[in-house]
Structure formats: C-alpha cells, structure tokens
Amino acid sequence: MTVINSYEDIMHQHRSTPWRHGVMDEVFPPEVRAQVLAAVSQGTPLKQVMEKHGLSDEVAYGRARWDGDWERQLYSALLDGRNPDLRHGRAWTYAKYRCRCPECQATQPGCTAAQRFLQQHRPAPARPACG
Numbered sequence: 001m002t003v004i005n006s007y008e009d010i011m012h013q014h015r016s017t018p019w020r021h022g023v024m025d026e027v028f029p030p031e032v033r034a035q036v037l038a039a040v041s042q043g044t045p046l047k048q049v050m051e052k053h054g055l056s057d058e059v060a061y062g063r064a065r066w067d068g069d070w071e072r073q074l075y076s077a078l079l080d081g082r083n084p085d086l087r088h089g090r091a092w093t094y095a096k097y098r099c100r101c102p103e104c105q106a107t108q109p110g111c112t113a114a115q116r117f118l119q120q121h122r123p124a125p126a127r128p129a130c131g
C-alpha cells in the first residue's frame with residue numbers, strides 16, 4: 001500500500017492519466033453523454049446542455065482531447081445541430097451568433113480539436129469533372 005506523505009504525493013497520484021479518465025467517467029457517464037449528444041444534435045447549445053447536468057462545456061471538450069470516439073460524436077452532433085440559416089466557418093458567426101459547430105470553432109486560434117475533426121471528416125470538395 002502506498003503511503004501518502006504529502007500533498008505532492010496525492011497530486012502526483014491523482015494526476016495519473018488512468019485515474020483522471022476514471023473520474024471523468026464518473027462525472028460524465030455514458031448515459032449523460034448520450035443525452036448531451038441527442039440534445040446538441042437537435043440544436044441545443046452544448047454549454048446549456050452541459051450546465052443542465054451540472055457540468056461545464058469544458059468537460060465535454062476536455063474529453064474530446066483523449067477520447068477519439070467522443071470527439072467524433074461530439075463534433076458530429078455540433079455539426080448536425082447548427083443553425084442552417086447561418087454562414088459557417090466564419091469567426092463572425094462564432095462571435096455574433098455563438099455558433100459552436102466545428103467549422104466556426106476552427107476559426108478560433110488554438111481550436112485544434114475542431115480543425116482535426118474537419119480534416120478527418122469533412123468530405124473533400126468535389127473536383128470539377130474532367131472534359
């Protein structure tokens with residue numbers, strides 16, 4: 001059994017990655033994740049849905065940094081639920097309309113998760129037909 005001598009020991013233990021992921025499953029369990037995806041894909045802002053469950057939207061984005069499946073599901077839901085009347089992929093839409101779809105998020109500096117999602121999942125632009 002590990003003897004905990006100091007605050008540093010506790011922090012060291014608790015900072016281990018498996019521990020943190022286990023805690024994340026407790027605070028943000030699969031059934032809550034499913035509800036969040038359903039609401040977001042119907043157009044409810046992620047922040048609002050997460051707050052309903054007593055969580056910050058950072059919890060959802062944080063999980064996307066290490067859980068590839070969740071990342072795909074989350075950004076797909078954000079894409080499905082975005083307002084079709086807006087022009088996406090613009091910083092203006094992000095700021096003025098608070099759109100958090102991957103295309104608008106990708107306009108923000110440091111938003112690598114959204115950019116990565118788009119690179120992997122956005123269909124390639126149709127090539128002009130030859131001849």
Ligand SMILES: [Zn+2]
Binds near residue numbers: 093100102103104105
């Ligand atoms: Zn958007």
